[in-house]
Amino acid sequence: MLLGSLIIDLSGLSLSAPEQHLLTNPHIGGVIFFSRNFQSREQITSLTSDIRMIRPDLLICVDQEGGRVQRFRDGFTKIPPMKTLGEILGSRSEYAEKFIKDCGWLMASEIVACGIDFSFAPVLDLDKDKCQVIADRSFSDNPVLATKAAKLFIEGMHEAGMAATGKHFPGHGGVSADSHHETPLDQRSLEELRGHDLIPFTSLADSLDAIMPAHIIYPKIDLNAVGFSELWLKKILRQELKFDGIIFSDDLSMKGADIVGGYTNKAKAALQAGCDMVLVCNNRKGVIEVLDFLESYNWVPSARLSRMSRQVTLSWDSLIEDDRWKSVNAKLLALPKGK
Incomplete structure (x- = not known):
């Protein structure tokens, strides 16, 4: 059975009765956790287990990038901002490459050990202090x-x-506006982007399992925001970059997506443009509107989505006994404060 095309959020630390019922809807394919859903490692593991009791097939995810975007903190290793890892690599330290790979492994292993499928990471935007x-x-x-x-x-x-x-x-790093609050406009041409912001996406297209487009408009390229643009998603990403993984929309509740209209219009536009799965967070009315649309439109889910399921089963007790986990933690603790 194919996974549904919608990822939703939850209100608190445990499942409410309405949420338990909502998760049985076949058009829901996943759940995303936020900081409000986290109290402790034991609690988030229990919440994950409760979700899987209802729907074992659901994708469960979180933004656990590191730095200021790390939803789970107490009981988890503090991952430094990606800027710190880039600086370490740029310093040509002899252990830099292994350290960065180990950080990716550690972040992912701790999430997997709680029964969660994936973190929306890494950020490929190019920035220093513009955005x-x-x-x-x-x-x-x-x-x-x-x-x-x-x-x-x-x-x-x-x-x-x-x-x-x-x-x-x-690439979101070329605009100062925040797409959580408005729809940014980037006046650069496609050639300018190909020479800079697009380089990580182009180079890593074969390595990535999924890509999330930005709620940004590039008026010299297309008047539609990227996440609602067939030009960006079907022609540039799929055809030119040969990307064959999953395309997730960014959260349709962000103000940057409002240019398309209401939730039905946003979901329809994103899916028709080429997204395999859409996210609706912090707006239960919006979730219901999208579910009604998916039911009435008889939308056929993407067969790609199962690729995002975690590939290993891991216990926390076995993880913290792993020499690699101990070694990375020691190195992270040794980083200068502020890193």
């Missing part, structure tokens, strides 16, 4: 360095049995 919402979430503003660091991080994730999602295609 406040990206900034230190980026490995570097240098496309070659960022690509190399991201590839190592992805290799580590794969070694842990986790699929990797590159975001935010074709």
Whole structure:
């Protein structure tokens, strides 16, 4: 049976009765956790188990990038911002490549050990300080360095049995506006993007299992925001970059997506443009609208989605006895404060 095309969020630390019922809807294919869903490692593992009791097939995910975007903290290893990893790689330290790969492995292993399928990572945006919402979430503003660091991080994730999602295609680092609050406009041409922001996505297309497009408009290329654009998703990403993985929409509740209209219009536009799965978070009314649309439209889910399921089963007790986990933790603790 194919997974549904919608990922939703939950309100708290445990499943409410309405949420238990909602998860039985076949058009729901996944659940994303936020900080409000987390109290402890034991609690989030229990919540994950409760979800799987209802729907064993559901994809369960989280934004556990590291740095300021790390939803699970207490009881988990503190992962540094990707900017720190990029700087370590740029310093030509003899252990840099192994360290970055180990960080990807550790982040993914801790998530998998809680029964969660994947983290939406890594960020492939190129930035240093232009875009406040990206900034230190980026490995570097240098496309070659960022690509190399991201590839190592992805290799580590794969070694842990986790699929990797590159975001935010074709690059959010060139605009100062935050797509959570408005629809940014990037006036660069496609050739300019190909020479800079697109380089990590182009170079890593074969390594990535999924890609998430940005809620950004590039008016010199297409008047539709990227996540609602057949030109961007079907022609450039699929045909030119030969990407064959999953395309996730960014959250349709973000203000950057409102240019398309209401939730029905946003979901329809994203799926028709080429997204395999859409996210609706922090708006239960929006979730219901999208479910009604998927039912009435008789939308056929993508067969690709099962690729995002975790590839290994791992217990926390066995993980923390692993020499690799101990070694990476020791190295992270040794990083200078502020890193």
